[in-house]
Amino acid sequence: MRGRPRPAGRKPDKAPAREIELYIDKLGSEGVGVARLDGKPVLVAGTLPGERVRARVEGGQGAITQLIEASTDRIAPACHHFGSCGGCALQHLAWEPYLAFKRDLVVEALRRQGLGDVAVGATAASPPGSRRRATLEAKQAGGTLLLGFHGRSSHHIVDLGECPVLLPELAALLAPLRKLLKVLLPAGAGATIQLAAGPGGVDLGLMLPAVPDMEQLERLSAFAEVKDLARLWWRADGMAPVPAAQRRSIGLRFGTVPVDPPSGGFLQATAAGEAVLTAAVVDALAGAERVADLFAGCGTFGLALGQRALLHAVESDPAALGALASAARRAGLGFVSTERRDLDARPLLVAELKRFDAVLFDPPRAGARAQVVNLAASSVPTLVGVSCNPATFARDARILVDGGYRLESVLPVDQFVWSPHVELIGRFSRR
Numbered sequence: 042m043r044g045r046p047r048p049a050g051r052k053p054d055k056a057p058a059r060e061i062e063l064y065i066d067k068l069g070s071e072g073v074g075v076a077r078l079d080g081k082p083v084l085v086a087g088t089l090p091g092e093r094v095r096a097r098v099e100g101g102q103g104a105i106t107q108l109i110e111a112s113t114d115r116i117a118p119a120c121h122h123f124g125s126c127g128g129c130a131l132q133h134l135a136w137e138p139y140l141a142f143k144r145d146l147v148v149e150a151l152r153r154q155g156l157g158d159v160a161v162g163a164t165a166a167s168p169p170g171s172r173r174r175a176t177l178e179a180k181q182a183g184g185t186l187l188l189g190f191h192g193r194s195s196h197h198i199v200d201l202g203e204c205p206v207l208l209p210e211l212a213a214l215l216a217p218l219r220k221l222l223k224v225l226l227p228a229g230a231g232a233t234i235q236l237a238a239g240p241g242g243v244d245l246g247l248m249l250p251a252v253p254d255m256e257q258l259e260r261l262s263a264f265a266e267v268k269d270l271a272r273l274w275w276r277a278d279g280m281a282p283v284p285a286a287q288r289r290s291i292g293l294r295f296g297t298v299p300v301d302p303p304s305g306g307f308l309q310a311t312a313a314g315e316a317v318l319t320a321a322v323v324d325a326l327a328g329a330e331r332v333a334d335l336f337a338g339c340g341t342f343g344l345a346l347g348q349r350a351l352l353h354a355v356e357s358d359p360a361a362l363g364a365l366a367s368a369a370r371r372a373g374l375g376f377v378s379t380e381r382r383d384l385d386a387r388p389l390l391v392a393e394l395k396r397f398d399a400v401l402f403d404p405p406r407a408g409a410r411a412q413v414v415n416l417a418a419s420s421v422p423t424l425v426g427v428s429c430n431p432a433t434f435a436r437d438a439r440i441l442v443d444g445g446y447r448l449e450s451v452l453p454v455d456q457f458v459w460s461p462h463v464e465l466i467g468r469f470s471r472r
């Protein structure tokens with residue numbers, strides 16, 4: 042029998058909140074404990090498998106009110122913002138099971154695509170305090186300048202006094218940046234801060250609500266001076282980045298090649314993660330003579346191959362590609378060619394792929410579906426895929442396997458410590 046019709050636009054009444062005892066079965070993909078209640082999953086942040094908790098449950102979400110029985114894998118979190126800050130989900134989990142969780146994310150994504158028999162290595166870790174790239178938010182709110190990451194499942198900014206994830210030189214900028222932005226931002230205004238660091242120093246970018254006036258620009262360049270930043274740039278409302286202080290390079294090298302990434306450009310999130318990925322790329326491509334580096338950025342992997350192969354780097358961002366090309370020119374690398382191209386709209390064609398004996402692809406989170414379809418129809422002997430999204434990597438891997446490639450091995454790489462994100466590298470060979 043059908044019930045009385047609901048008035049238009051009114052949602053069915055949600056079950057009222059209730060406090061209840063729950064048993065946590067597993068960790069979900071967001072690093073959140075999952076219990077079952079009335080046959081449905083309930084997500085309880087801050088819990089671990091095997092724990093018994095009391096939680097206030099509303100909809101499919103539970104907020105822990107009491108930890109009745111703790112997991113033996115539970116440890117004290119490293120940061121006093123843990124729980125409120127949305128940057129970390131898993132500081133309360135011991136290191137080994139934490140790394141195993143990250144590996145499981147990769148295994149599960151592959152299994153869902155029927156690739157459960159692929160050899161997946163142990164997660165290559167990046168230690169806490171090693172993140173060299175981060176985006177923070179700031180807001181001038183009621184006389185207080187908030188600076189930090191967004192809160193867990195919220196748009197509020199958690200004002201960070203510390204951040205054990207970041208490199209110490211980046212964490213040390215939190216307090217001075219707060220002071221700077223307090224003077225710079227008008228009431229109610231917000232800004233986005235992009236931090237990157239290399240051996241030569243820090244690159245600080247500010248996305249501001251308006252073009253700074255002369256006095257503010259002087260303040261910015263004085264800040265760069267006092268904090269000994271390598272570079273400070275700003276941009277407002279869709280403008281290209283404008284340098285406020287360009288004091289030196291941040292000192293990055295890919296292999297032996299010095300590279301100056303563009304303001305706000307992509308950079309692998311930790312030096313440790315980049316080293317593991319680069320070593321795996323170099324190993325997988327040993328012996329290749331003509332390599333295509335697709336989604337090349339400013340050359341993290343391609344330039345690290347050095348003289349081993351003729352390199353064709355393809356990338357849609359002109360600033361990144363320009364940085365790669367100038368680095369290759371300065372280093373006298375005549376074997377590097379570059380091509381600006383949107384690989385989603387215009388993937389390399391099967392005929393174009395014929396000239397390569399290896400192809401490396403490292404797309405953004407959405408993956409490389411269009412390019413992979415052409416690779417699957419190609420005869421390139423060796424492929425290497427790097428990804429920050431196991432689900433789209435597994436989807437693309439399925440296309441390649443169906444096209445006759447073998448996914449030989451996958452290595453999970455953790456560059457976003459204590460978050461539920463994981464990266465990976467996989468190598469394929471033609472069967």
Ligand SMILES: C[S@@+](CC[C@H](N)C(=O)[O-])C[C@H]1O[C@@H](n2cnc3c(N)ncnc32)[C@H](O)[C@@H]1O
Pocket residue numbers: 307308309336337338339340341342355356357358361382383384385386403404405
């Ligand atoms: C995950 S980053 C990898 C960059 C580089 N491999 C590295 O490790 O530094 C992905 C790169 O793909 C580029 N990109 C995004 N969409 C693209 C597209 N449709 N075609 C070509 N390049 C694209 C981005 O600009 C970015 O440089």
